[in-house]
Amino acid sequence: xxxxxxxxxxxxxxxxxxxxxxxxxxxxxxxxxxxxxxxxxxxxxxxxxxxxxxxxxxxxxxxxxxxxxxx
Numbered sequence: 202x203x204x205x206x207x208x209x210x211x212x213x214x215x216x217x218x219x220x221x222x223x224x225x226x227x228x229x230x231x232x233x234x235x236x237x238x239x240x241x242x243x244x245x246x247x248x249x250x251x252x253x254x255x256x257x258x259x260x261x262x263x264x265x266x267x268x269x270x271x272x
Contacts (some may be wrong), residue, residue, distance in 0.1 A: 211241070211249035220259055 212220075218228060231237035238254035 210252045211243065212252055212255050213247075213249050217250055217255055220255065221262065 214225065214228070218225065221228070223231075228237060232240060238250055238258060240248045240250055243249050
């Protein structure tokens with residue numbers, strides 16, 4: 202199962218795309234139109250997503266098997 206007890210923290214884009222196998226441009230289009238969670242700027246050149254948001258998204262997408270379950 203994807204979820205563990207420690208859901209605090211962040212995923213960077215490569216980590217997100219390892220769980221949700223889509224292209225970078227498709228991911229950013231989904232963030233822009235609200236299909237995917239919004240990003241958080243954690244530095245001037247660093248963007249991340251809350252682990253809890255990404256893991257919730259994976260749970261919603263698992264019926265269609267869009268998320269990798271081996272993390």
